């Protein structure tokens with residue numbers, strides 16, 4: 208049984224006029240809700256203290272109080288904001304933390320049907336990302352004495368710049384990002400390992416590159432994998448610039464998730480980006496992601 212976290216506020220906490228495919232969460236939940244091997248749970252709201260593990264107090268407090276500057280909000284996007292964006296953000300972060308707890312407790316796979324907000328920095332948000340749930344989860348995991356080394360594997364088409372910046376200098380937290388070189392963010396940060404792909408990279412090139420990268424970083428040597436599984440490398444994606452097929456993306460996910468069964472490593476799945484127009488191709492790919500994970504969790 209695969210634990211997944213979802214709340215209707217993932218969609219409803221964004222204004223209906225937002226230039227962001229907010230319906231993807233609701234559509235995905237509708238497709239997955241009767242899946243026999245999935246247990247979809249409501250997330251709790253993350254606490255201020257949990258968020259502070261990765262973020263500056265002024266930034267966190269201003270956001271929670273609805274007092275971020277217009278410039279800070281512009282850099283994040285997702286406008287126009289409604290007051291519900293605060294609760295939405297806290298629940299998405301809470302869902303990631305609960306998926307982390309489930310994965311560690313069962314030594315299995317668990318996921319959040321949102322999150323992977325990898326563009327958020329220590330003291331500001333960016334690119335649809337407010338709090339960096341990957342960094343919060345990585346720093347939270349290290350509080351457990353049994354967790355010594357964590358791999359943050361970011362396969363979203365955009366570089367995990369915020370995660371790389373927040374976690375830089377932590378020798379026990381290894382950030383690896385495989386992304387499109389010419390895509391946002393245009394000023395890249397330095398992950399522990401960055402792999403920059405050319406525009407229009409196809410399944411074959413992508414998967415052989417992934418295999419070489421996995422051989423190099425040896426995920427089996429870590430105590431936990433935080434997997435940012437964005438589906439925006441899809442050829443159908445409006446923002447991605449790569450050329451993966453649905454099948455290629457599914458094979459990508461299988462290769463990563465296999466480290467759970469083959470090496471007993473707990474894995475947390477963060478949903479990440481997906482911006483196909485219409486959105487159905489992204490929802491298809493997210494559905495594949497979670498049903499593949501469920502099949503491995505039986």
Ligand SMILES: [Zn+2]
Nearest residue numbers: 363365439480
């Ligand atoms: Zn992305």
